[in-house]
Amino acid sequence: MRVPIDCWYVVLEGRELRRGRPRVARRLGLDLVFWRDSSGAPRAVLDRCPHRGASLGHGKVRDGQIECPFHGFRFDGGGACVKVPCNGPDAQRPKHLATRAFVLREEHGLVWLWWGEPREEYPPVPWFSELEGREHSGFVVDNDVSWMRNVENQLDWPHLPFVHGRTIGMGFDPRIEVRSVVEGDRLVTWLTRDEDEQGKPSFHIQLAFPHLWLNPLGGDRMMAMAAFVPVDETHTRMYFRTYARPLLVPGLARLVTAAVDVVNRLILGQDLRVVATQPPEPTVDVQGERLVQADLPIAQFRKEIARRSAPDPGLVTLRRHG
Ligand code: FES
Ligand SMILES: [Fe+2]
Structure with missing residues (x-):
């Protein structure tokens, strides 16, 4: 698929993303899960759980993070794995379980995804x-x-x-x-x-x-x-x-x-x-x-x-x- 890099893409309408409910959507050739964090801001990571591949989108939003339905591993909006229940509450955060997260904005009633390298500062979303x-x-x-x-x-x-x-x-x-x-x-x-x-x-x-x-x-x-x-x-x-x-x-x-x-x-x-x-x-x-x-x-x-x-x-x- 031919898609320019280093630009913003509309991926959803804001109203399609309800608080407390993950939403799976295929965008730019990737299966992604979107949800709103505890501040209401949209978040997105790959839909496939890095543990054993279940769809995170079939899990739950808890404390603004996404929880896998299979073994309850939790991921924050930056893609870090922040909880592995089977390792116990005091276990270290396992770095190798991090997943790919995407930079999002919500403007003009639309959710935008940055497709390109991460930056210190991002350009404004295109608009008329x-x-x-x-x-x-x-x-x-x-x-x-x-x-x-x-x-x-x-x-x-x-x-x-x-x-x-x-x-x-x-x-x-x-x-x-x-x-x-x-x-x-x-x-x-x-x-x-x-x-x-x-x-x-x-x-x-x-x-x-x-x-x-x-x-x-x-x-x-x-x-x-x-x-x-x-x-x-x-x-x-x-x-x-x-x-x-x-x-x-x-x-x-x-x-x-x-x-x-x-x-x-x-x-x-x-x-x-x-x-x-x-x-x-x-x-x-x-x-x-x-x-x-x-x-x-x-x-x-x-x-x-x-x-x-x-x-x-x-x-x-x-x-x-x-
Ligand atoms: S597959 Fe997601 S926690 Fe195991
Ligand atoms: Fe036409």
């Missing part, structure tokens, strides 16, 4: 300032292709009149010229037909690397955001949200966004029916893909992901059409 001060609702979708495929689908302009011919792609002129630029941690893409005389687009889509996507839904009032969470090579969990500015009464905007969620889920369903027929991961072999100008953001996305993980220039095949 456009979403500050807004209310939101959302939905979750799982599918059986890689996270990259799902991101690519959201950077794909030429599919609109075909996949969404009866919804958002109705009347969409299939002939397009696509612009896409990578600036730091952002990819921004738009159509030349939406540019004003200064070349500024009235509508654009953004990706905050590696996996956070923002679509202004045709204006500033409402915005769609999604996190494409790598589960493993062939599975993705997608957290979709709709954001809107608060209306007169608190919570009212959320009724509107919830209605938009219903439509967005329907549109996403149109996408995923086609995406499910692609090979689950982008390929580089001769049977692979031959991109055209309109695929520019997809080519740039692949190139950036390759650059930020293991270098593999062969991943990008861009040919101009015509």
Whole structure:
């Protein structure tokens, strides 16, 4: 699985992690157990007990630590084994029983996992300032292709009149010229037909690397955001949200966004029916893909992901059409 290193990944929504209850989830190709410690902060270690391999996630949270269901060994949020009941209460903490722990943050109602070397100080989680001060609702979708495929689908302009011919792609002129630029941690893409005389687009889509996507839904009032969470090579969990500015009464905007969620889920369903027929991961072999100008953001996305993980220039095949 190709995933950039040294960055934050959304792994759960905060509301999926209840106090006192461990939660097992496969993320970034690893089976992990998440729980909340006694301060309420999210914690995660590998789900497999270092003693004899039972799933820690089937155990209990005790005193903010995770207790294995098999022989009651306990692990703290840093991965240290802090209790071995069969050795007695006065035994030393066995260093060789430590497990791998992960650095987590909880922000914007999402739990984020640091994928990379530990650091003294960590960068902020990626976020869109456009979403500050807004209310939101959302939905979750799982599918059986890689996270990259799902991101690519959201950077794909030429599919609109075909996949969404009866919804958002109705009347969409299939002939397009696509612009896409990578600036730091952002990819921004738009159509030349939406540019004003200064070349500024009235509508654009953004990706905050590696996996956070923002679509202004045709204006500033409402915005769609999604996190494409790598589960493993062939599975993705997608957290979709709709954001809107608060209306007169608190919570009212959320009724509107919830209605938009219903439509967005329907549109996403149109996408995923086609995406499910692609090979689950982008390929580089001769049977692979031959991109055209309109695929520019997809080519740039692949190139950036390759650059930020293991270098593999062969991943990008861009040919101009015509
Ligand atoms: S397998 Fe977990 S304590 Fe023995
Ligand atoms: Fe689509």
